[in-house]
Amino acid sequence: MPLHAHHDPTGSPLPAHDFYDVLHRRRDVRAEFTGEELPPEVLRRVLTAAHAAPSVGLSQPWDFLLVRDETTRRAFREHVLAERSVFAAQLDTAQAETFARIKIEGILESSVGLVVSYDPDRGSPAVLGRHAIADAGLYSVCLAIQNLWLAATAEGLGVGWVSFYREDFLRRLLALPSRLRPVAWLCVGPVRHLQETPDLERHGWRKRLPLDDVVHYERYGQRPPR
């Protein structure tokens, strides 16, 4: 069943579902992209959502690069497949068999590659809230990515985060200034459907943990008070 956002006749967005529905429907997509063109107004809403994320010192230290060029995408995919082999070589036999069944990217099948990078110079030198934690700017970029991911889900799109790459490769491929750090290559586009269960769980790589395993009270390792 395709998941599409509904639109009213005036053209304003009417997301198909409520907040929690969007949040829990979101998946990391590999195999379900249709490759259809992304309507510009949908892409705009998704980028606007990313850009509305909180950021340390209001630095908004992100950049969004839209990659449609097929030569660029093919070059990135070749690199990703090589890195896939690097990882596969580290696995024991049972893990390697499971991993062989898992698709790790939809770079060519998705509608657009959306690269998100971190610019530490944005708002510097005095970035309010970053003097004690240098990575706080990097954290902000991730918040923008999650806004983007959820907005795309609300629009009936899929997003797949590819992380099998070396940052320097992507920096060179996209002419990123050396101070910039690529944080994600996101495959984005319409999907036939979203899986109910995360791919890695469906394929037996790993199971999701119960929430109670990761909640602590007052101090690490303490159970809830009576």
Added chain:
Amino acid sequence: MPLHAHHDPTGSPLPAHDFYDVLHRRRDVRAEFTGEELPPEVLRRVLTAAHAAPSVGLSQPWDFLLVRDETTRRAFREHVLAERSVFAAQLDTAQAETFARIKIEGILESSVGLVVSYDPDRGSPAVLGRHAIADAGLYSVCLAIQNLWLAATAEGLGVGWVSFYREDFLRRLLALPSRLRPVAWLCVGPVRHLQETPDLERHGWRKRLPLDDVVHYERYGQRPPR
């Protein structure tokens, strides 16, 4: 005007607003906490939302520590105020005047401190998607934080991320194992209202950038194709 989620008579959640409304209403809260108790079922939904975030290799490398104890909160606040002075000392006169007007934390006024940390051992050694980018696990933790932040907003709560602290201080305060990295202290709780404009913009610290400043086409710095 207080923003509360509506509940139907059966007790199931009916978020008050649609997805984009929640996303754009979200603010980084300092001054608007009421200190009211958080209903356990609301806290549970918010933590469940965080725990539903995507993570590299399905590693779910986050922990959530709920801090209500006033002694702990006071100790953290003292540390934060000392770090505030460290930052203030780095500013020029004009910046220092602006900064003096800005409240940076609501540690005691919020209902609960929610500390989110990163555990690199979760799912290791072979974390799928992390061999080339060591920080990918840290990124996952941030995605969980944004899920949490938006869910809290949908529930009519406020969240304020405090980052004026040294990681080692928080590690000791909360007995975090040395491998764990604290990523955020989030002040969470009901609020009188949410500001329309981010605090740092209201107080003249920094203005939000136009979206088009941070969008690139095919390569960094390239404008959209005609």
